[in-house]
Amino acid sequence: MTERVVAPDARRRRRPTKQGVVLSEELIVATALRLIEEHGAEALSVRRLGRALGADPSSLYRYFRHTDDLMLAIADELIGRTLRAWRPTGDWLADLRELGLRMHAGALAHPRAAILSAYRVTGRVHEIQAVETILGVLRGAGFPDPEAVRIYHAFVDQTLAFGALDSAHVALPKAAREAEAEVWRTTYGTLPAATHPHVAATARYLRESMRHSSYPAALDLLLDAAAARLAAVGGRTDG
Template sequence: MTASHAGRQPTAKSPRRPGPKAWLSQERIVAAAFRVSEQAGAQGITFQAIGDELEAHPTAIYRHFRTKDDLMLALLDALHAEALEATPQPGGDWVQELRELARATHAAFMRHPHVAQFSGARTARRQHEFAKVDRVIGCMLRAGFSPEDAARNYRVFSDFVLAYSAQDASLAALDTDTKNTDMRAWTVDYRTLPREEYPNIHAVAHALPALDDPQNFETALEMMLESLQSSARTTSGTG
């Protein structure tokens, strides 16, 4: 041992934070993106903001998602995952299963409106979306529809649920002043329109439901289910 090394004690290595691959995951990033959306809206979902939320460098996010659109599709699939988690396993009454899937989807969208408002027309092409599509098609086949009709009815039913849920999410995501102004129009503006010019509106103005009345979605859903049931009875020859 040389003099320069005599008496030198080994230095303890300072603990190192695990690298991005060890402590980041797509699941953690998606959860952080939802939190960012709740604080800053959809426009606030940036890799920088997510990195700040996770105390990680933004470049670490790119190791899991190549683009923001890639991330947004993962967020959409997470909404499908929430809906599936809240729905009983398949195999029971097909009408009730569709009802519960629709309600669970709408509820998931309303929990994350800033993300969901842009999700109605997008295709996630990921695991949970695949599982959800399979569930709905399974309901249509159990109802007795032909493969062709089952596919068409799946499309119409699912698009209705996604579109209505995205519309309600868009309303919920509005800033408070804008939302209140739009809501007030139906309790003030529409109720005071002159009968001479708008006789039909005037006749029902007192009964017009609020834009965010939960019964709006429920009514539309039951109308859709009744139509499917009627078609299924006709197909089976029992109607």
């Protein structure tokens, strides 16, 4: 897609496509998301999207100005899917932990899209809702505004970074993932204590731990630090 502006009142297509469906932003985003997972970033082309939708490629400009506009919509949809599946309980620690785990799981469910979108700022409805919601949880817990923003920033960046990191690993061919996991047994597990005493002493734990994402542990460390910080500034830590 290249830059092209279509008047808002002319954007919605009323006639069905060749496949008998009426185009919408939601349909285009869902189709693009599927194609990205199947083919990677190269799937975001007008020609490929038009073919998948059974529509004239030029009709996509009624909804998105260019591929980056579409990419931001995809990023926002991933956020929206997480928010729709999350229900706050009023316990700020439990709520943020659950939200973080859902965000991470959402990235792994769409690893190629997560890699492409983790570093983007969409300014769209679901992202705005997420910012408002997380800040509300933190301010409701008693964090002063500067602390609420500081912890919000760390929480979101940590989650997105792990989502991208683990998504990149998931996107590897299965044989490559298995080969890398074996390195912890065949290389690190055989290093002698005489030359690498710390690796040798912890080899069995490394072999098990390094096969899995460290995000849950990192999230707990961050939330523990946030709770300690809240106690230091006089807020409540019991949820």
